[in-house]
Amino acid sequence: MPKINFLTSEKTLEVPENSNILRMSLRYDGDLPNRCGGGICGTCVCKIEEGAEFIDNVKIQERRKLGDDWLEKGYRLGCQTFVTTGDVSISWDEEVTNQVKKRKPDKIKKEAAPVK
Template identity: 50%
Template sequence: MPTITFVTNDNKAVEAPDNSNLLRVSLREKGGIPFKCGGGLCGTCKCRIVEGLANTDAVKPKERKHFTEEQFAQGHRLACQTFVNGDISVSWQLPA
């Protein structure tokens, strides 16, 4: 099972089944990724895959409204739209 490390939450590490949704894992395991809508509209769950970007699925059309190609290359994703197929580390901005 892949390990997801929530860097912004004191490097909390949890295991999740293959093809797990990143935001759902965060909610279930108290990972701490902020969210509001959960459907790719608001952008609240913006995060950056610090390690293991290749272990995530393809970018979704809804994500293209929030990021540039350069940001995708740097690992930026929406947690609600991202599915994990291997070990990753993820960080995000803390709400003000």
């Protein structure tokens, strides 16, 4: 079973494969900050310190809230991110959380359908 190492709270949880980071934190007291659980508020933003290869793909809601800059720095939303088959270490920082919470979501550009 994979482990989530919550570096900031100094807790390690053994979790089933394909587990959501925020749900596991809530269930087993990992202490990841949270508020909405839907990718809107940004409170559960965390940095993937190790094991990025063991998390799933970025969701649309994460791309909208975090934008490419935060994503490229290794940040994800715990409520939208799942641990797949290996160990992951995450951290969080109040200053980053406050910046992300204030960020307005990007609008996703929809490709126009061809006119027939």
